[in-house]
Amino acid sequence: MGYVKLVFFMIFPFLCQLSLSFCSSLSHLCPKDQALALLQFKHMFTISHDPSDYCFDITDHLIQSYPKTLSWNKSTDCCSWDGVSCDETTGKVIELNLTCSKLQGKFHSNSSVFQLSNLKRLDLSNNNFFGSFISPKFGQVVVYSLEQRGLHTSGRIHSNSGQLEFLSFNRIWTQLEWLDCSVNSVTGPIPSNVSGMQNLQSLRLSSNHLNGTTPSWIFSLPSLTGLELSDNHFSGNIQEFKSKTLSRVSLKQNQLQGPIPKSLLNQRDLHYLLFSHNNLSGQIASTICNLKTLGVLDLGSNNLEGTIPLCLGEMSELWVLDLSSNNLSGTINTTFSIGTNL
Ligand SMILES: *[C@@H]1O[C@H](CO)[C@@H](O)[C@H](O)[C@H]1NC(C)=O
Ligand SMILES: *[C@@H]1O[C@H](CO)[C@@H](O)[C@H](O)[C@H]1NC(C)=O
Ligand SMILES: *[C@@H]1O[C@H](CO)[C@@H](O)[C@H](O)[C@H]1NC(C)=O
Ligand SMILES: *[C@@H]1O[C@H](CO)[C@@H](O)[C@H](O)[C@H]1NC(C)=O
Ligand SMILES: *[C@@H]1O[C@H](CO)[C@@H](O)[C@H](O)[C@H]1NC(C)=O
Ligand SMILES: *[C@@H]1O[C@H](CO)[C@@H](O)[C@H](O)[C@H]1NC(C)=O
Ligand SMILES: *[C@@H]1O[C@H](CO)[C@@H](O)[C@H](O)[C@H]1NC(C)=O
Ligand SMILES: *[C@@H]1O[C@H](CO)[C@@H](O)[C@H](O)[C@H]1NC(C)=O
Numbered sequence: 001m002g003y004v005k006l007v008f009f010m011i012f013p014f015l016c017q018l019s020l021s022f023c024s025s026l027s028h029l030c031p032k033d034q035a036l037a038l039l040q041f042k043h044m045f046t047i048s049h050d051p052s053d054y055c056f057d058i059t060d061h062l063i064q065s066y067p068k069t070l071s072w073n074k075s076t077d078c079c080s081w082d083g084v085s086c087d088e089t090t091g092k093v094i095e096l097n098l099t100c101s102k103l104q105g106k107f108h109s110n111s112s113v114f115q116l117s118n119l120k121r122l123d124l125s126n127n128n129f130f131g132s133f134i135s136p137k138f139g140q141v142v143v144y145s146l147e148q149r150g151l152h153t154s155g156r157i158h159s160n161s162g163q164l165e166f167l168s169f170n171r172i173w174t175q176l177e178w179l180d181c182s183v184n185s186v187t188g189p190i191p192s193n194v195s196g197m198q199n200l201q202s203l204r205l206s207s208n209h210l211n212g213t214t215p216s217w218i219f220s221l222p223s224l225t226g227l228e229l230s231d232n233h234f235s236g237n238i239q240e241f242k243s244k245t246l247s248r249v250s251l252k253q254n255q256l257q258g259p260i261p262k263s264l265l266n267q268r269d270l271h272y273l274l275f276s277h278n279n280l281s282g283q284i285a286s287t288i289c290n291l292k293t294l295g296v297l298d299l300g301s302n303n304l305e306g307t308i309p310l311c312l313g314e315m316s317e318l319w320v321l322d323l324s325s326n327n328l329s330g331t332i333n334t335t336f337s338i339g340t341n342l
Contacts (some may be wrong), residue, residue, distance in 0.1 A: 010327070017172040029091030030078035033115065037044075038078055038093065040112035042069040045105035047130055055100040055126040055183070065100035065126070085121075092118035093154065099180070103127040109169040125204065128185055163188035164210070171196050180204040182228060190215050202226035206250065209233060214256075226335040230274065238280075252298060257281060260299075269293055276300040276322060286311055294318055301325040308332055 046065045055065045069084040078093070079086035085095035093116050104127065114123075164181070168191035176197050182204045190205070190213030200221050206228045213236035214229065224243040230250040237258030238251065246267045254273045259282035266271065270291050276298045282308035284299065294315060300322040308323060311330035 006258075020271070021180070029086050029088075029090055030084075030093070032088075034091075034093045035074070037076040037112040037115040038072065038081070038084065038096075039074070042072050044108070044111065045069070045103040048102045048104040050102055050128075057099065057125065063100045063126070065102060067103070068098055068101040069103065087118060090118070094118050094175075095121040097121065097123040098121045098127065099251050100126040107166055109166040111166065114166075114170060114172055117172045118175055119173055120175050122176060123178070124171075125179040125180040125182045125184065155275075164190055165203075167191050168193045173197055175199055178202045178225075178334055182206040182208065184208055186210060188212070192217070197221070199223060202228075204228040205232070207231040211235065214238065214251075225269075227251070244268065246270050248272040250276065252276045254278050257303075260284065260304075265290060267291060271317075272296045274298040275302065277302075281305070283307075284309055284323075288312070289315055291315075292317065296320040298322045299326065 044063055045072065050065070050247045053065055055064050057063055072078070072081045073083075078084055079091065083101065085097075086092060087094045096116070096119065103124075112283040113119075119138075156257070160166065164186055165188070169317070174196050176201050179197070179200060179202070183206070186205070186208040188210065190210060191342075192215040194215070194217050198221065201223050202225060203218065203221075204226070207230070209232065210229070211233040214234050216239055218224075218227065219239040220242045222243055223240070223245060225245050226248045228248070228250045229248070234251070234254040234256055236256065238256055238261050240261045240263040242263075244267060246264070247269050248271060249264065250272065253276070256278040257280060260275065260280060262285075264270065265285060265287045269271040272295065273291055273294065277300070280299070280302040284304055286309035288294075288297075289309060289311035295317050297312075297318060299318065301324070304323075305328065307330040308328050310330070310332055312318070312321065
């Protein structure tokens with residue numbers, strides 16, 4: 001196999017010289033219907049006059065903010081468009097990354113983006129996709145001072161917003177692995193009748209105004225590794241997870257109640273567990289120490305009671321532990337700092 005590949009790459013330049021069409025067929029990949037769907041999508045939104053040149057992603061990395069779709073046009077291959085990635089062999093669009101693209105407008109269920117059936121990664125975070133209209137009366141004040149970095153939306157005031165209902169109309173994104181709509185001013189509940197996204201590995205909807213209970217389809221996703229629903233208004237209990245591959249779960253800053261799900265205590269690869277600023281109750285089971293890979297455990301500002309599992313002091317990977325503002329008793333011998341601000 002290795003030989004065959006090597007030979008191909010060696011003769012590739014000759015093929016290019018011999019047959020221009022062979023090479024152009026490789027560089028012009030984007031099928032027409034995909035380009036059309038993307039252009040339709042582009043025209044559904046306006047570019048906001050938000051003066052900030054930067055935004056922060058979920059892990060607080062600074063990202064330059066600029067209107068990526070402005071340069072999209074018919075004269076170039078859509079696979080070369082900013083934010084678009086295609087499958088190397090089929091040319092179908094597999095990734096759309098429009099984070100921090102100053103897009104503004106409503107996301108309808110008939111959106112052409114639903115025609116991109118091969119989409120694997122969709123990053124729409126840090127836009128105002130769902131806000132239909134920003135009243136000039138309220139204005140839009142974007143203050144990205146260092147102090148406010150943690151609260152992504154703190155400086156933004158949106159008067160009217162859209163919802164995530166379009167997700168329930170989706171039947172075509174069966175290959176979607178990554179969906180990020182965080183920091184977008186979405187309101188209302190997550191639809192409960194979403195199906196067909198069984199390959200979803202990462203779902204990020206943090207820093208919106210979502211409310212209602214967290215629907216069961218999320219908890220039954222078999223390959224889920226990352227779930228970010230922090231900084232919303234979700235209420236009700238956290239259900240048991242079907243996935244055993246969770247790595248990062250953040251549900252902090254909501255109004256969730258009930259116990260910490262047991263299914264979280266036998267994950268093999270859990271690194272981050274952030275549940276602070278909710279109303280979780282019950283005890284912290286000592287089996288939490290079975291989570292050998294856990295690096296961040298943030299359960300602060302809840303209603304947890306009982307004793308603090310002593311074994312927490314022996315967890316070698318743990319570098320942030322916050323159990324403050326609960327009704328917990330006991331001490332642990334540690335070499336790390338307790339109450340580190342997340
Ligand atoms: C079309 O796209 C190309 C590449 O992104 C860009 O250089 C060019 O300016 C665009 N043309 C128009 C009319 O926007
Ligand atoms: C989208 O692009 C930004 C950088 O511009 C990157 O940080 C982010 O991880 C990308 N999203 C996905 C889903 O790959
Ligand atoms: C999509 O739906 C919206 C709202 O229902 C409607 O205003 C718009 O005309 C529709 N667009 C197309 C292309 O059907
Ligand atoms: C999902 O539920 C919403 C609200 O109950 C409803 O409007 C929508 O038609 C449902 N979608 C599908 C595809 O059944
Ligand atoms: C969710 O918020 C909307 C207002 O944005 C409100 O009308 C609705 O009652 C809320 N639902 C729940 C379950 O809290
Ligand atoms: C927190 O949950 C308890 C039940 O565990 C309930 O009695 C209490 O009202 C809740 N507090 C808030 C602020 O929702
Ligand atoms: C804290 O827990 C103790 C039992 O461990 C209980 O007696 C007490 O009422 C609890 N306090 C609050 C404020 O919930
Ligand atoms: C914690 O440390 C103190 C003093 O360093 C020691 O007396 C105590 O036995 C330790 N407790 C545990 C549970 O290891």
